[in-house]
Amino acid sequence: xxxxxxxxxxxxxxxxxxxxxxxxxxxxxxxxxxxxxxxxxxxxxxxxxxxxxxxxxxxxxxxxxxxxxxxxxxxxxxxxxxxxxxxxxxxxxxxxxxxxxxxxxxxxxxxxxxxxxxxxxxxxxxxxxxxxxxxxxxxxxxxxxxxxxxxxxxxxxxxxxxxxxxxxxxxxxxxxxxxxxxxxxxxxxxxxxxxxxxxxxxxxxxxxxxxxxxxxxxxxxxxxxxxxxxxxxxxxxxxxxxxxxxxxxxxxxxxxxxxxxxxxxxxxxxxxxxxxxxxxxxxxxxxxxxxxxxxxxxxxxxxxxxxxxxxxxxxxxxxxxxxxxxxxxxxxxxxxxxxxxxxxxxx
Ligand SMILES: Nc1ncnc2c1ncn2[C@@H]1O[C@H](COP(=O)(O)OP(=O)(O)OP(=O)(O)O)[C@@H](O)[C@H]1O
Ligand SMILES: [Mg+2]
Numbered sequence: 001x002x003x004x005x006x007x008x009x010x011x012x013x014x015x016x017x018x019x020x021x022x023x024x025x026x027x028x029x030x031x032x033x034x035x036x037x038x039x040x041x042x043x044x045x046x047x048x049x050x051x052x053x054x055x056x057x058x059x060x061x062x063x064x065x066x067x068x069x070x071x072x073x074x075x076x077x078x079x080x081x082x083x084x085x086x087x088x089x090x091x092x093x094x095x096x097x098x099x100x101x102x103x104x105x106x107x108x109x110x111x112x113x114x115x116x117x118x119x120x121x122x123x124x125x126x127x128x129x130x131x132x133x134x135x136x137x138x139x140x141x142x143x144x145x146x147x148x149x150x151x152x153x154x155x156x157x158x159x160x161x162x163x164x165x166x167x168x169x170x171x172x173x174x175x176x177x178x179x180x181x182x183x184x185x186x187x188x189x190x191x192x193x194x195x196x197x198x199x200x201x202x203x204x205x206x207x208x209x210x211x212x213x214x215x216x217x218x219x220x221x222x223x224x225x226x227x228x229x230x231x232x233x234x235x236x237x238x239x240x241x242x243x244x245x246x247x248x249x250x251x252x253x254x255x256x257x258x259x260x261x262x263x264x265x266x267x268x269x270x271x272x273x274x275x276x277x278x279x280x281x282x283x284x285x286x287x288x289x290x291x292x293x294x295x296x297x298x299x300x301x302x303x304x305x306x307x308x309x310x311x312x313x314x315x316x317x318x319x320x321x322x323x324x325x326x327x328x329x330x331x332x333x334x335x336x337x338x339x340x341x342x343x344x345x346x347x
Contacts, residue, residue: 052234055244070100109184126164174205253330
């Protein structure tokens, strides 16, 4: 069984496990220019907490996640000056790759949308989990393989002792995702970033993976950043949510505040795509007409202006809105937030 994250350093108990300040990620745009894909994202993740990161395709969720794993450079991007990532009291912003490598698969782990791509087809799943365990926990061969079996049991793979000897192609998509979760959780991470971990799976398999993640979180106390385009899924797993739009946070707060009393018209639009108990049909995210602007086309005012039914020309397109506190725990990037009463989820 995994340790409850008891290794938590007492000196750092009061500060959040992860602090992200003004995270700005840029990619080369030719002729020495850089284009901003993620723009000034700031949030905290406390030990044991689960935060959802939602938004339409292209809003910057994966770019944000990869930056938090120190992988921006590998995707050809860079962090702009002023960006800050502090994990467990350690400022990682300018940390050398060696430090990030130790943290990845150690203190922090990440699972992706396409688990099969993250597994090596040439090695058995047992070898792959054992290798991760040997590297990060320093166990010997035999103990590492025993840990691999234990981890497969933890993620509820039947006949774990046999299946540990099989290759990834023998596992279904859902089972592959379990293997990935097992591999990541084997090194007792304190933070798990799950980037659309169920999007590629059948609906029924999605539900089992989500409940597995919830159980693991309860058992281990791992903090989780759960990335999804699906607000309903986030509501099931997370205590807080950050709604991203065009590279920045549009609204954030506790699930209750954001879901029942959305303050940003974009959030309200996204919520309209969640199936309501008595409504039979499910509207898709495209319930909001139009699409997210590409980074090169971000307007200087509100980035949601073109799609917003409440937009006031001369006001909303005049200045880029900043995040301001609204009711309860919520903050929203909308100059009209305090005067609008927007539809949220109804029970
Ligand atoms: N390696 C890269 N080089 C250049 N631009 C990139 C790179 N990776 C991402 N981007 C740009 O950054 C923006 C945000 O992309 P990102 O992958 O984070 O979106 P997302 O919210 O994860 O979307 P999805 O729901 O489709 O996964 C997009 O406009 C994308 O084109
Ligand atoms: Mg993504």
